[in-house]
Amino acid sequence: MMLPIIETDRLILRAPRAQDAEPIAHYLNDFDVAGNLARVPHPYYLSDAQAWLRTRHVDVDVADANFSIDVKGQGYAGHIGFHSGALGPVIGYWLGKPFWGRGIMTEAMISALDWFFATSRAPIVYSGVFHFNQASLAIQHKLGFTETGRSALLCLAREAEVEHIDTQLTLGVWKARRT
Ligand SMILES: CC(C)(COP(=O)(O)OP(=O)(O)OC[C@H]1O[C@@H](n2cnc3c(N)ncnc32)[C@H](O)[C@@H]1OP(=O)(O)O)[C@@H](O)C(=O)NCCC(=O)NCCS
Numbered sequence: 001m002m003l004p005i006i007e008t009d010r011l012i013l014r015a016p017r018a019q020d021a022e023p024i025a026h027y028l029n030d031f032d033v034a035g036n037l038a039r040v041p042h043p044y045y046l047s048d049a050q051a052w053l054r055t056r057h058v059d060v061d062v063a064d065a066n067f068s069i070d071v072k073g074q075g076y077a078g079h080i081g082f083h084s085g086a087l088g089p090v091i092g093y094w095l096g097k098p099f100w101g102r103g104i105m106t107e108a109m110i111s112a113l114d115w116f117f118a119t120s121r122a123p124i125v126y127s128g129v130f131h132f133n134q135a136s137l138a139i140q141h142k143l144g145f146t147e148t149g150r151s152a153l154l155c156l157a158r159e160a161e162v163e164h165i166d167t168q169l170t171l172g173v174w175k176a177r178r179t
Contacts, residue, residue, distance in 0.1 A: 001119075003058055003065060008111045011104065013067035013080065016056045020068050023076040024049040027096030034157035036133050037094055038164075042157035062120040063089055069108050071099060078105075080112045082125075089116070090126045106139055113143070113174060123171045130155065131163040144173040 006013040025046040027033060034040040041048065056066055066081030078095035091112070095105055116125065127145060129136040130153070145167040153164040 001060065001062060003060060003067070004115065006067070006111050006115055008107050010072055011077075011108055011111070012070040012072065013108060013111060014070065015058045016053055016066055016068045016079075018050075018053055020076055021046060021049040021053055023096070024053075024079070027078065028094070030097055031157060032097060033094055035155065036130055036136065037092070037155070037157065038153050039156055062116065063122075065116070067108075067112060069095070069104070071104065074099075078108075080105075080108050082112075082116060085126055087126055088124055089120065089122050091116070092127070100135075105136075106142065109139060109143055113169070114178065117171050117174055125169045126167070127169070128153075128164050128166040131165055137165065137167075140167050140169075143169065144177050145169045146173075 003015040025044060025048065028040055028049070029042070029044040031042055034042045034044060060066070063082060063084050066079065068076060069078045069080060071077045077099040078093070080091070080093040082089050082091055084090070091109075093105055093109065113125065116122070127140060129140065148166045148168050151164045151166055152161040154160075155162045
């Protein structure tokens, strides 16, 4: 399917494009961002962003949908996307540090999850946080994700396995919260 453009009050979620490489590299080459993500090495170079963008396509399965997040009037701010995990679809996300603390990811998550549940047949979306990531866990709890257990997940930036709080959000909970 062709990725849609999703507009919210303050944001535009759209397909990643080659010009995103510079802001992606700038914001991801920050240990405070990468150290909370599983699959982002540190340091992170422009060539890493360019290589990753070459693997993104506008025409994708819902299960692999990835969106660049633009803040209206301010441009590229971060990323939200889905990938297929061992149990099913997984949602992941990050924002460049200048955009933290303004409710932006809550707004992006709500619109991305609305779209994902409406477009896929998935009854459940998985996620989680490294155990120290209180801001991300707060968003997930607020949106209806529940904790299902703990695991050890490799964090590339830390070059170590880190305790991960595993979470999931069911379609039933999401529907109940959105009506
Ligand atoms: C996690 C991240 C996406 C949050 O984005 P954001 O736009 O700042 O988040 P929001 O403002 O929408 O919501 C953050 C919530 O966490 C709360 N919060 C922030 N810091 C907190 C802390 N130290 N302890 C507890 N709650 C905290 C906020 O109060 C807010 O909740 P509220 O809306 O009920 O007040 C952003 O900090 C980020 O990109 N971090 C690095 C990458 C990352 O962690 N990605 C997620 C990996 S699981």
